Amino acid sequence: MPSPLGRGRPRRPATHPERHPKMTRILTGDRPTGPLHLGHYFGTLQNRVRLQDDGMDVLLVIPDYQVITDRDIAEDLLGHTHGLVLDYLAAGIDPARATVFTHSAVPALNQLLLPFLSLVSVAELGRNPTVKDEIAHSRQSAVSGLMFTYPVHQAADILFCKADVVPVGQDQVPHLELTRTIARRFNDRYGPVFPEPEALLSAAPLLLGTDGTKMSKSRSNSVPLSATADETAALIRRATTDADRHITYDPTNRPGVSGLVQLAALCQDRDPHDVAADIGDGGAAVLKRHVTDAVNTYLAPMRARRAEYAQDLSYVREVLHEGNKRANAIAEATLDEVRTAMGGFR
Numbered sequence: 001m002p003s004p005l006g007r008g009r010p011r012r013p014a015t016h017p018e019r020h021p022k023m024t025r026i027l028t029g030d031r032p033t034g035p036l037h038l039g040h041y042f043g044t045l046q047n048r049v050r051l052q053d054d055g056m057d058v059l060l061v062i063p064d065y066q067v068i069t070d071r072d073i074a075e076d077l078l079g080h081t082h083g084l085v086l087d088y089l090a091a092g093i094d095p096a097r098a099t100v101f102t103h104s105a106v107p108a109l110n111q112l113l114l115p116f117l118s119l120v121s122v123a124e125l126g127r128n129p130t131v132k133d134e135i136a137h138s139r140q141s142a143v144s145g146l147m148f149t150y151p152v153h154q155a156a157d158i159l160f161c162k163a164d165v166v167p168v169g170q171d172q173v174p175h176l177e178l179t180r181t182i183a184r185r186f187n188d189r190y191g192p193v194f195p196e197p198e199a200l201l202s203a204a205p206l207l208l209g210t211d212g213t214k215m216s217k218s219r220s221n222s223v224p225l226s227a228t229a230d231e232t233a234a235l236i237r238r239a240t241t242d243a244d245r246h247i248t249y250d251p252t253n254r255p256g257v258s259g260l261v262q263l264a265a266l267c268q269d270r271d272p273h274d275v276a277a278d279i280g281d282g283g284a285a286v287l288k289r290h291v292t293d294a295v296n297t298y299l300a301p302m303r304a305r306r307a308e309y310a311q312d313l314s315y316v317r318e319v320l321h322e323g324n325k326r327a328n329a330i331a332e333a334t335l336d337e338v339r340t341a342m343g344g345f346r
Contacts, residue, residue, distance in 0.1 A: 039215030208259030
């Protein structure tokens, strides 16, 4: 962490010297549409912190342009962007070792969308299962063209910095496969420029929400990292279970109960079957109390750090300023290389 809780101001984000050429580069990020939740944390954010601590070159994009893929307007964009940075800092992201930047602040990155779109067909975009899922849960009455190009825009996010590894949840794997396809086709057509990034799945690639389906901001079934202890208790109390009083871990037949069991197990670093055995015949009420205690205990240090950082949003703005500077330098170099490979576009 930039500074331990109660030990003064966090460190100023450092400008990054050129990394060792053999260092693995990681790219991932989150749309600024609301607070990060436990699904984000156990799905990818925990991995990002570990990779940063292992010395990897971690870049975190906040793709603000992509907010309007499935919404008419970007509501409270600045507030959500600052909230994401606060969640990152609270979870352990250190801006002296990781690069946090916003999509709209890096023009050269977004210019890669044009040549990349020429490398994929409309049919390929329409078959993308993640796009289909997003369309099904879209807030718009009609599907925009931006929704179909979303996977290509995401490919630009990944390839602009020539990322080697992308920490993702299972539902994002199709996006990464399309990114690999775009990289391969560009290299075949114009010459070797891009690596084909690999997916890095966490131990919990899909965490269920309080309704027994995938935890998601858009489905209102998540437990935000920034929720208070009382808010967390209220969210878990209304979680979907079933009529069987005996608690077991059976994700296929008992998704609601098993999702809660898994959540407690992740927070306590235990096997979910052992957690279920401890609850036994206690029923849903005992299970929910157990999960609430586990989640609140686990999140307490993060909540304390987040509250400290939230007292000084000038530091959050500084983190973004420094991250945007480095991302722009990388993107401009990559775009120059792309233009040269394609025949000297300027």
